[in-house]
Amino acid sequence: MNFSSKLLEDAVNEFGKLPGIGQKTALRLVLHLLGKEQAEVAQFGNTLIKLKNEIKNCRVCHNISDYDICNICSAPKREKEVICVVEDARDVMAIENTNQYFGVYHVLGGLISPMDGIGPSDLTIEDLVERVKTSEVKEIILALSANMEGDTTLFYLHKKLKDFNIPITTIARGIAFGGELEYADEVTLGRSIATRVPYENTLIK
Amino acid sequence: MNFSSKLLEDAVNEFGKLPGIGQKTALRLVLHLLGKEQAEVAQFGNTLIKLKNEIKNCRVCHNISDYDICNICSAPKREKEVICVVEDARDVMAIENTNQYFGVYHVLGGLISPMDGIGPSDLTIEDLVERVKTSEVKEIILALSANMEGDTTLFYLHKKLKDFNIPITTIARGIAFGGELEYADEVTLGRSIATRVPYENTLIK
Numbered sequence: 530m531n532f533s534s535k536l537l538e539d540a541v542n543e544f545g546k547l548p549g550i551g552q553k554t555a556l557r558l559v560l561h562l563l564g565k566e567q568a569e570v571a572q573f574g575n576t577l578i579k580l581k582n583e584i585k586n587c588r589v590c591h592n593i594s595d596y597d598i599c600n601i602c603s604a605p606k607r608e609k610e611v612i613c614v615v616e617d618a619r620d621v622m623a624i625e626n627t628n629q630y631f632g633v634y635h636v637l638g639g640l641i642s643p644m645d646g647i648g649p650s651d652l653t654i655e656d657l658v659e660r661v662k663t664s665e666v667k668e669i670i671l672a673l674s675a676n677m678e679g680d681t682t683l684f685y686l687h688k689k690l691k692d693f694n695i696p697i698t699t700i701a702r703g704i705a706f707g708g709e710l711e712y713a714d715e716v717t718l719g720r721s722i723a724t725r726v727p728y729e730n731t732l733i734k
Numbered sequence: 735m736n737f738s739s740k741l742l743e744d745a746v747n748e749f750g751k752l753p754g755i756g757q758k759t760a761l762r763l764v765l766h767l768l769g770k771e772q773a774e775v776a777q778f779g780n781t782l783i784k785l786k787n788e789i790k791n792c793r794v795c796h797n798i799s800d801y802d803i804c805n806i807c808s809a810p811k812r813e814k815e816v817i818c819v820v821e822d823a824r825d826v827m828a829i830e831n832t833n834q835y836f837g838v839y840h841v842l843g844g845l846i847s848p849m850d851g852i853g854p855s856d857l858t859i860e861d862l863v864e865r866v867k868t869s870e871v872k873e874i875i876l877a878l879s880a881n882m883e884g885d886t887t888l889f890y891l892h893k894k895l896k897d898f899n900i901p902i903t904t905i906a907r908g909i910a911f912g913g914e915l916e917y918a919d920e921v922t923l924g925r926s927i928a929t930r931v932p933y934e935n936t937l938i939k
Contacts, residue, residue, distance in 0.1 A: 531830040533823070534800045540785040543778045547763050558752050560824060562782060563789065563798070570786035573748045574779035577767060580745040581775035584768065593768070595739045618738070619765060625736040 530556070589660070591636040591653045593618040601625075601633055608632045610667040614657065614686065616640055616674060624672065632670070635660065640678035641685055649685055657686075661693050672700045735761070794865070796841040796858045798823040806830075806838055813837045815872040819862065819891065821845055821879060829877065837875070840865065845883035846890055854890055862891075866898050876904045 530552055532538035537559065544555035562570050586592070587599035594600070601607055601621075611632030615621055616639060624630050637652045661669065671686055673679035683699065690697055703721035704713050713721075735757055737743035742764065749760035767775050791797070792804035799805070806812055806826075816837030820826055826839050842857045866874065876891055878884035888904065895902055908926035909918050918926075 531827055533804050533806060533826060533830075534789060534798050536785045536789050536800055537798055537823075539781050543781045546778075548766050549759070549762070554754070556824065556827070557754070559782075559785070560822070561753050563786065565786075567786050571783050573751075574781075574783040576744050576748045576779075577764075578776050578779040580741045580764070581768065581770075581772050584739060584741050593739050593742055595741055599738050601738060617765070618742075619761060621738060622736055622761070625738075 586636075590634045591638060591656065592621050592634055606631070610665055611670065612657075612660070612666055612668070613670040613672050615672050616679075620672065632668075637682070640673065641682045642678045643681075652682075654686065654689065658689055661690060661695065666693075666695050668696045668698060670698050670700065675702060791841075795839045796843060796861065797826050797839055811836070815870055816875065817862075817865070817871055817873070818875040818877050820877050821884075825877065837873075842887070845878065846887045847883045848886075857887075859891065859894065863894055866895060866900065871898075871900050873901045873903060876902065878904075880907060 530538075530541075532541070540559045540562075541552060541555045544550055544558050545552050547555075550558070562573065583595070585594050585597060587594040587602055588597050589602040590599060592599045592601065596603075602609075608631055612635050613624065613630060613632055614635045614637060615624070616637055618636060621634050621636060624634075635653065635657050637654065637657075639647050639652055641647060641649055641652065660666075669690060671683055673683055687697060702717070703724070704710065704717060710718065735743075735746075737746070745764045745767075746757060746760045749755055749763050750757050752760075755763070767778065788800070790799050790802060792799040792807055793802050794807040795804060797804045797806065801808075807814075813836055817840050818829065818835060818837055819840045819842060820829070821842055821844060823841060826841060829835050829839075840858065840862045842859065842862075844852050844857055846852060846854055846857065865871075874895060876888055878888055892902060907922070908929070909915065909922060915923065
């Protein structure tokens with residue numbers, strides 16, 4: 530692209546580094562910001578700098594937090610004996626949005642992926658084992674993505690945790706609510722038949 | 735969305751204000767930035783702040799520029815007698831990318847749009863008239879979008895400029911190169927037949 534301004538080019542290049550943002554979109558975003566008041570743009574920039582400078586990871590669950598211990602871990606109402614293991618902070622938010630879970634979390638910070646050079650030691654797995662060892666845990670829910678990395682991590686976690694004799698569960702897989710059978714992929718449909726459940730179990734009590 | 739962190743929420747809200755960026759995309763972008771080094775995020779924020787603080791509009795053509803007079807207006811090789819009138823800086827870049835234009839520009843800063851409350855006085859039209867009056871201009875090319883606002887602006891500009899007895903042209907409309915006739919809209923196809931040109935004229939000399 531032919532920029533008439535170095536300042537503009539720099540800003541477009543910064544936006545263009547973000548995932549899913551190409552040069553044309555970056556230019557549109559920068560021109561939008563240029564149309565804003567100076568104070569608004571300063572707030573945009575400073576909010577990001579402040580975020581990176583001040584954000585912490587919860588010492589217990591490694592979730593993104595403003596404090597040393599996150600809101601969820603420090604909430605007296607949450608069941609500390611149930612730990613839901615997730616990949617990242619986005620998954621915590623997704624589960625929190627369901628309003629169906631009242632335990633606490635453990636954020637792995639990724640999934641085991643030899644292809645990307647991510648091994649167990651790059652994740653917070655040792656911390657999880659330590660946490661299970663030192664606190665009273667009644668159930669560990671493994672809520673990981675259903676892909677190769679997720680399955681590998683699931684397998685590794687199960688191996689590491691099975692000797693504690695604590696129930697280890699995974700989230701239910703199957704046809705989505707509102708999903709039409711004919712559009713479901715064969716693997717999901719096949720597995721959802723093989724792992725069928727008694728009708729009474731599907732009623733929310 | 736349920737944020738575990740106020741800092742995170744603020745950053746997501748700032749990104750969410752940008753056009754075409756919803757909350758989920760904003761969260762993805764913020765989490766991406768969180769994964770970067772502190773220096774990189776600081777650079778991102780500071781580049782935007784610097785852009786807004788230091789950027790100028792060219793005194794002659796109103797294009798975005800680092801200096802009082804933009805690169806194009808100050809280039810000795812550009813034909814100052816040919817002025818291409820465009821809506822905004824993005825159009826200047828698009829035309830520059832073609833490498834087919836060697837004149838200078840005039841950036842209106844928008845199009846006349848009574849629906850959005852944008853009248854002629856909100857644009858740089860008076861400056862354009864002044865520029866045509868005080869400098870030697872041989873041709874004015876009106877390169878505006880082919881929509882209602884573009885047509886309104888075209889009509890207004892023509893009325894303002896016709897008394898100077900300078901050739902006023904508009905960019906050619908028609909079927910795009912590589913475009914299939916059957917997929918062209920009726921208006922474009924109809925107009926491209928009505929305004930057909932001698933074959934010899936279409937050969938680039």
